[in-house]
Amino acid sequence: MxxxxxxxxxxxxxxxxxxxxxxxxxxxxxxxxxxxxxxxxxxxxxxxxxxxxxxxxxxxxxxxxxxxxxxxxxxxxxxxxxxxAENVWIATEEATQRINAAEQLFELSIYRYLIPPQFETEELKCITDIASVWRVDDIATLYKMSESGSNIACIPHNALSMLSQYDTLRVINSRLLPVVKxxxxxxxxxxxxxxxxxxxxxxxxxxxxxxxxxxxxxx
CATH class of the missing domain: 3.40.190.10 (Periplasmic binding protein-like II)
Known part of the structure; x- marks a missing residue:
């Protein structure tokens, strides 16, 4: 409306x-x-x-x-x-430590990926082909669901300012997860x-x- x-x-x-x-x-x-x-x-x-x-x-x-x-x-x-527009990946602090330490992508297939449909591209097929994916197009929902230690969320960079509202969430710094533009x-x-x-x-x-x-x- x-x-x-x-x-x-x-x-x-x-x-x-x-x-x-x-x-x-x-x-x-x-x-x-x-x-x-x-x-x-x-x-x-x-x-x-x-x-x-x-x-x-x-x-x-x-x-x-x-x-x-x-x-x-x-x-x-x-x-x-x-x-x-670029994405960043977020997860709980505990999960982020394990994710950043992973050496191969299959180690991250145990997580559920929360991806906005707008960011689903060929670059993400390496993830969507091997892991469970939920397509979520609401920023608040993405953040809320990220508080589960089993989820990794794809967040638009322009929404990263909301991260400070969630004490347990961190930005993932892993070369295994692609940046989508x-x-x-x-x-x-x-x-x-x-x-x-x-x-x-x-x-x-x-x-x-x-x-x-x-x-x-x-x-």
Whole structure:
């Protein structure tokens, strides 16, 4: 369900965000967007990239920030790369010590792997072919299930800040577990009404490290 961020405004823009495949400071970016375009009513929806692109194709969304794997016809939509999302692996401190000491991957087949569908790629087949895998696309659930000593979770790097909330969990440092890199894309329907907003988001993502940018871009 779309949730309103502002009310009683003249213009509305619908933005879809994949929480697992998005820039790490996406919340601050949206806040800056609202401050810059104060007359715009912003609706946000958080879902996986596939679902978001279906909504974009149906023109129920104006902008999507998510994975770059989905095809959109160039005659109607603009798509551009805005970065990469990487994963880290986490487990309990006790399990992490054993995992880091392992010398061959089959030693880690005793664990259950918790993997978001967005990060399931060819690089992970070495794991998914030999071990039990649960596909979980909710960050809070991934962390909670990681508290079991029998689980290893694949966590997007942009969600690593939540690790401090879990005293028993640690980042795994093992060469046996692959790092997955997934492209992040910004896509929008070609519409002159929303074009200024799309260009602002595109430029803001590229200038995340430049605070002066946000005060210089106005509609």
């Amino acid at each position: 779309l949730s309103s961020k502002k009310t009683n405004q003249k213009q509305r823009i619908n933005i879809g965000i994949d929480p697992l495949l998005c820039p790490k400071n996406i919340t601050r970016l949206i806040q800056q967007f609202e401050a810059t375009f104060s007359s715009v009513e912003v609706y946000l929806i958080y879902r996986d990239s596939g679902s978001l692109n279906e909504l974009l194709l149906a023109r129920e969304l104006d902008i999507v920030i998510g994975g770059s794997d989905n095809f959109l016809p160039a005659s109607e939509f603009h798509t551009e790369s805005i970065g990469l 997934k492209g992040i894309a910004l896509s929008w329907y070609l519409d002159s009404r929303t074009m200024p907003f799309c260009h602002w988001i595109s430029q803001a993502v590229q200038n995340q490290a430049t605070p002066e940018y946000y005060s210089s871009v106005k509609m």
